[in-house]
Amino acid sequence: MxxxxxxxxxxxxxxxxxxxxxxxxxxxxxHLGTERIFDKNYNLNQKLVAYVGQPIVKVKDYRVKKFxxxxxxxxxxxxxxxxxxxxxxxxxxxxxxxxxxxxxxxxxxxxxxxxxxxxxxxxxxxxxxxxxxxxxxxxxxxxxxxxxxxxxxxxxxxxxEEEIDVGAGYLNYELVYGGTDGKSITITYREYTSKDLATLSSQKSCIQLKNKSL
Structure with a gap:
């Protein structure tokens, strides 16, 4: 007491x-400002090694609003x-x-x-x-x-705190290596949302090795 x-x-x-x-x-x-975020896993003229099913190119390009x-x-x-x-x-x-x-x-x-x-x-x-x-x-x-x-x-x-400015455009994609027959390689293009969830946008392409560019 x-x-x-x-x-x-x-x-x-x-x-x-x-x-x-x-x-x-x-x-x-x-609102403190907006910043562009650009992430990629490659550099031009850089040699990369990839196994089947692995991404050879990954890109994220978006803008973030800061508060x-x-x-x-x-x-x-x-x-x-x-x-x-x-x-x-x-x-x-x-x-x-x-x-x-x-x-x-x-x-x-x-x-x-x-x-x-x-x-x-x-x-x-x-x-x-x-x-x-x-x-x-x-x-x-x-x-x-x-x-x-x-x-x-x-x-x-x-x-x-940060918030992705979806209205300013958002890129999140990767090119996945699908294998080669010695004359060509198979690449699959995949898109993802801002939360890294796969979208329905996907396309498979066959690229001839003799081509100098994709």
């Missing part, structure tokens, strides 16, 4: 030493402390983004960190450059304490 009373009083003190309630806006899905995910990672293992509160975290954890808020006309990203049993819990205020503000949210209330973080150059970095 004594231990429970001490914990209860500590939590009560944390709740009392909190200030204004902040409005938290949902984070918008931010800022609703999670952030710390640049280092960290400790944030002030008053009765000490928060510890590590660089390998994905911390959920609660949303965006504005304090003194400056915008911050609110990142959930462990340590509070109240409402939405503690929220670190992350500046646009990833650095950490000296105040902390408890639920959605700004605490009066001034917080210090170790290391001092701690930053939170937005995770990224």
């Amino acid at each position: 004594k231990t429970k009373s001490i914990i209860s009083l500590g939590l009560l003190a944390v709740f009392i030493l909190s200030g204004c309630v902040q409005q938290i806006r949902p984070s918008l899905r931010t 800022k995910a609703k999670h952030m990672k710390a640049s280092e293992d960290f400790t944030i402390s002030g008053g009765l509160v000490t928060i510890q975290g590590d660089k390998n954890t994905d911390y959920r983004v609660r949303g965006e808020t504005t304090i003194d006309k400056k915008s911050y990203t609110v990142v959930n960190v462990p340590g509070s049993y109240r409402g939405a819990g503690f929220g670190v205020l992350v500046k646009p450059d990833g650095s950490v503000h000296s105040q902390l949210l408890n639920d959605n209330i700004v605490m009066y304490y001034t917080f210090k973080h170790v290391p001092e150059n701690l930053k939170f970095i937005a995770s990224q």
Whole structure:
């Protein structure tokens, strides 16, 4: 009972030493850019060895849209402390983004960190450059304490999620070696979806060895 009373009083003190309630806006899905991905298993004039049933040519050519995910990672293992509160975290954890808020006309990203049993819990205020503000949210209330973080150059970095831009076109095919009779070789063309599932597009061809190109 004594231990429970001490914990209860500590939590009560944390709740009392909190200030204004902040409005938290949902984070918008931010498009960071589009990247072309071009993968192939060959180079021109390169000699390859293949057995029957093996692909001699594999090509993937598509575009990926990158978005800022609703999670952030710390640049280092960290400790944030002030008053009765000490928060510890590590660089390998994905911390959920609660949303965006504005304090003194400056915008911050609110990142959930462990340590509070109240409402939405503690929220670190992350500046646009990833650095950490000296105040902390408890639920959605700004605490009066001034917080210090170790290391001092701690930053939170937005995770990224990727999405294949199917509308921009997608190539995923292979040429499979089917054998030779000494005068010609058999090659099968196969297409695949963006999830590497075989499609109905398939064509077998017989190529004369005397031909200089396919």
